[in-house]
Amino acid sequence: MAGLYIHIPYCHSKCAYCDFYSRPDDGNAGLVADTIVKEFRLRKHEFAEPITTIYIGGGTPSILPDRLLGDIVKGIGIDSFDIKEFTIEVNPEDIYPEKLKFWKALGIDRISMGVQSLCDAELKAVGRRHSAQTALDALDMIREAGFTKISCDLIYGLPGQSVYSWQESLTRLLDTGITHLSAYSLTYEQGTLLYARMLNGKVIPADDDTVLELYSILCDETAARGFRHYEISNFALPAYEAIHNSSYWNDTPYLGLGPSAHSFDGHTRRINPASVRTYIENMPAFEIEAESEIDRLNDRIITALRTDRGLELNSIPHKYRSSIERYARIWVNRSMLEYRGDVLIIPERHWMMADAIMRDLILTDSDQTDSE
Ligand code: SF4
Secondary structure, three states, rough: EEEEEEEOOOOOOOOOOOOOOOOOOOOHHHHHHHHHHHHHHHHHHOOOOOOOEEEEOOOOHHHHHHHHHHHHHHHHHHHOOOEEEEEEOHHHHHOOOHHHHHHHHOOOEEEEEEOOOOOOHHHOOOOOOOHHHHHHHHHHHHOOOOOOOOEEEEEEEOOOOOOOHHHHHHHHHOOOOOOEEEEOOOOOOOOOOHHHHHHHHOOOOOOOHHHHHHHHHHHHHHHHOOOEEOOOOOOOOOOOHHHHHHHHHHOEEEEEEEEEEOOEEEEEEEEOOOOOHHHHHHHHOOOOOOOOHHHHHHHHHHHHHOOOEEEHHOOHHHHHHHHHHHHHHHHHHHOOOOOOOOOEEEOOOHHHHHHHHHHHHOOHHHHHHHHH
């Protein structure tokens, strides 16, 4: 099985923390849609496996006029696929009943909405255009339209966020009956407005203890409601895990269409240009990212340790296994990494330390030499 990712690069405005490739409407959305269809027809043969999941992300795909979204979906001919999950990313201010009906008719069965917070001051602090009430109203409409696979994004560690306001956002959002939650700790990415504000002292990042407390509230609240914490940032009710996103963590191939989209055919990564103009004029113009065996293993180590399935050591070639186990020992001794049979797992309470643990387990060329 394989996944299809379609990147719609347009947003109403730029959120202060965002480093995805997105831009305001430039009058080229129709050309982008046409080029995406052409790119699919040109590149679909890169994959031997049938496409079983589609994810339209961005950017903000929900701002696309229905006609253009319809052109893309019909142009790639999804009627001929056996689709198990078809997701669209949306923003609350774009939701209304007719649009939801149209998406359903296209075959979309999963909505992923950027809520980020249900506190208006926090939303404003990071440049979100919608209010908390707009998000709650949108969720009502999504449910009334008959969608059951509903995922929302939240961010913790936002400027001005307190333990109380985080608990409020979380509780109110989970009370709406969503079936999947992606919750991210705010990061200050270089080049974003938020990063500049941090440098000039206008925003002070939340300290580590506060972030840990917010994370622990998140784990407790979702567990109490029956959500499985299946990846560092993802929580799902039983049977509502994101199939498409999970494929990024288990080496499933995916074809990425549109400006800045990434593809992976099981061996090679291809990266489309992060420019609407270059994409339209030069498609296909992807860069190929050469990956060595060690690069691929490191990708596997990083992604597997971010999940509750952990890293299966018997999936690692024998010649590297002793290096990994040697590097793991210090964290195992500190009980921040555990063996469960032949699997290495970071316990949920220590996932906030995952980056530091994974940095230690990363293989280098000398591991190859040492162990051969
Ligand atoms: S809506 Fe999403 S993609 Fe667009 S700027 Fe905000 S965070 Fe980035």
